Amino acid sequence: MGLKEMFHLARxxxxxxxxxxxxxxxxIGGVVFWKLEGDLGEKDISVLLQNKKNLLMTYPCLNQEGLxxxxxxxxxxxxxxxxxxxxxxxxxxxxxxxxxxxxVVTTIxxxxxxxxxxxxxxxxxxxALFGIPLxxxxxxxVGKYILKHLxxxxxxxxxxxxxxxxxxxxxxxxxxxxxxxxxxxxxQLQEGWTYSxxxxxxxxxxxxxxxxxxxAGTSYNPDKMYPDWYSVLMASWIFFGLAWLALIxxxxxxxxxxxxxxxxxxxxxxxxx
Amino acid sequence: MGLKEMFHLARxxxxxxxxxxxxxxxxIGGVVFWKLEGDLGEKDISVLLQNKKNLLMTYPCLNQEGLxxxxxxxxxxxxxxxxxxxxxxxxxxxxxxxxxxxxVVTTIxxxxxxxxxxxxxxxxxxxALFGIPLxxxxxxxVGKYILKHLxxxxxxxxxxxxxxxxxxxxxxxxxxxxxxxxxxxxxQLQEGWTYSxxxxxxxxxxxxxxxxxxxAGTSYNPDKMYPDWYSVLMASWIFFGLAWLALIxxxxxxxxxxxxxxxxxxxxxxxxx
Ligand SMILES: [K+]
Ligand SMILES: [K+]
Numbered sequence: 346m347g348l349k350e351m352f353h354l355a356r357x358x359x360x361x362x363x364x365x366x367x368x369x370x371x372x373i374g375g376v377v378f379w380k381l382e383g384d385l386g387e388k389d390i391s392v393l394l395q396n397k398k399n400l401l402m403t404y405p406c407l408n409q410e411g412l413x414x415x416x417x418x419x420x421x422x423x424x425x426x427x428x429x430x431x432x433x434x435x436x437x438x439x440x441x442x443x444x445x446x447x448x449v450v451t452t453i454x455x456x457x458x459x460x461x462x463x464x465x466x467x468x469x470x471x472x473a474l475f476g477i478p479l480x481x482x483x484x485x486x487v488g489k490y491i492l493k494h495l496x497x498x499x500x501x502x503x504x505x506x507x508x509x510x511x512x513x514x515x516x517x518x519x520x521x522x523x524x525x526x527x528x529x530x531x532x533q534l535q536e537g538w539t540y541s542x543x544x545x546x547x548x549x550x551x552x553x554x555x556x557x558x559x560x561a562g563t564s565y566n567p568d569k570m571y572p573d574w575y576s577v578l579m580a581s582w583i584f585f586g587l588a589w590l591a592l593i594x595x596x597x598x599x600x601x602x603x604x605x606x607x608x609x610x611x612x613x614x615x616x617x618x
Numbered sequence: 619m620g621l622k623e624m625f626h627l628a629r630x631x632x633x634x635x636x637x638x639x640x641x642x643x644x645x646i647g648g649v650v651f652w653k654l655e656g657d658l659g660e661k662d663i664s665v666l667l668q669n670k671k672n673l674l675m676t677y678p679c680l681n682q683e684g685l686x687x688x689x690x691x692x693x694x695x696x697x698x699x700x701x702x703x704x705x706x707x708x709x710x711x712x713x714x715x716x717x718x719x720x721x722v723v724t725t726i727x728x729x730x731x732x733x734x735x736x737x738x739x740x741x742x743x744x745x746a747l748f749g750i751p752l753x754x755x756x757x758x759x760v761g762k763y764i765l766k767h768l769x770x771x772x773x774x775x776x777x778x779x780x781x782x783x784x785x786x787x788x789x790x791x792x793x794x795x796x797x798x799x800x801x802x803x804x805x806q807l808q809e810g811w812t813y814s815x816x817x818x819x820x821x822x823x824x825x826x827x828x829x830x831x832x833x834a835g836t837s838y839n840p841d842k843m844y845p846d847w848y849s850v851l852m853a854s855w856i857f858f859g860l861a862w863l864a865l866i867x868x869x870x871x872x873x874x875x876x877x878x879x880x881x882x883x884x885x886x887x888x889x890x891x
Contacts, residue, residue: 360759367756371723374745375716381738382715406679442655443648450644454827456729461831465654466818472647473825482874483640486633545739552746554727557830558734601755 359609440576444562447580450476451587453555457563487588524589528582532561535575551586632882713849717835720853723749724860726828730836760861797862801855805834808848824859 401407445458449472460466525547532543538559546559561579562571674680718731722745733739798820805816811832819832834852835844 360763363756363759367752370749370752371719372716374719374722374749375712377741377745378718378733378738379712379715381735381741382733404677404679406677439648439652442652443645445651446644446647449647449827452725452825452827454727454822454829456829456831459829459831460651460655462654463812463814465651466814468650468654470818470821472650473821473827476643476647477825478871478874479640479643481871482878483636486636490633539736541736541739545743548743548746549727552725552750553826554722554725554746555828556727556729556732558729558732598751598754601751605755 359605363605444576446472446476447583448555449473450480451583452477452480452553453550453583455555455557455560457557457560481591484584484588484591487585488592491585491588492592524586528586531578535571536561547586550583551590553587632878636878717849719745719749720856721828722746723753724856725750725753725826726823726856728828728830728833730830730833754864757857757861757864760858761865764858764861765865797859801859804851808844809834820859823856824863826860 441458447453448455449469452473460469525544528547529540529543532538532546533540536543536559538546542559546561549556549559562576714731720726721728722742725746733742798817801820802813802816805811805819806813809816809832811819815832819834822829822832835849
């Protein structure tokens, strides 16, 4: 007797089965990340310990306490360089504040800049409370507009309506890779990332996960100059990319829910027989 | 002649007006953040420069180059303490990997842990590609379940259907503050945050922005021990909180879209007259 039949006999509500699938998915993901990253963590630590030893040898007056003090001072403000000729320009200047506001309403939230004052934090809460729904409405509208006015997408939509099958989402998935390739090349050239890092950055941004480990336009290198068109291109890419992805995610959800109700109907039919 | 009439006369498409509202909202937000945080940034810099001066005086062998080297070594791995008795336990252990997987599928993405290997990054992309839609489906189902089975919420839903007005969302907003107050007190006690910081953390987490400046359960203090029920409570809070918020956000979007179509209808009526 398979697991499926056992569940069927026990009449487990479908919401519990869905919950079980979800839990299993997350826990298996946890195991994979642990295996993939845990080993590297160990290697990193040995490299770090070696670097620390070298530092202590180069600067003999520095003890463990001194190291901790330096690190604590530097860590007190993320993104704040310890460089001698530090100017305020790299921090909460106006353009970066506008970018920050955009990462709030899109819920990307890279976190390379965060409000630290109570007033800033409370404002952030209310700003997001109205900004996030507004952002969703705008992106949905833009997504529908793209769907209506771009002939290629329109053809796909007609195709999907006529051939109610699974190939349509794969079609759009292919389209999506095209939407990823141009930014990937641009980021690889501008930021000096590898292709896999650039792909990872594109996905983490457009999925609104936004870890903030890679953020385009915020190189640690102070000599790095970005061209003028770079920020405009990035903003457009994020905006239209999110609208595009909203379309695709809605499609994926529809498919999952159709699959779910299909399975439900089949089970009901089996029960009636 | 007001701005509204001008737009009306010029027959600007409503999508452009919506885009204008959106842009204005984000840009004004940017100005407020800049004003609120920019001043503090300046104060922070003077404190940092003073701390740096003190460090250089305490450890005379350390020059600018040495400071940079120490900071660079420490920054090479975020969250990796420079402590002498460092063990691997604080890093990619299994429980934190599972929490990481959960922050990926919910798109919270705190970023206090990030995959650094190419394999981990590519797996993360595919893990999220299927995990995010699954998460949305599960949360929607749980949200509907709550709405159906909790009598209080059910009463509210009936109320909102009978009295099709604006007071229902305010009602649920009040309910929501209740949902925020218990976690706020718990975080304030357990993490030692102020109430405004705890509220900020609750909102930034449940809105899935997830800056990662505050993350419950990851105190920098190595002596901090969390009680056993803490992680279970946190996971349940995030899960049910997200389901709850999905309900509210869907309601807000409905209201905004109703408002939009109402304005559109009124304009069409005016044009016909
Ligand atoms: K996020
Ligand atoms: K984030």
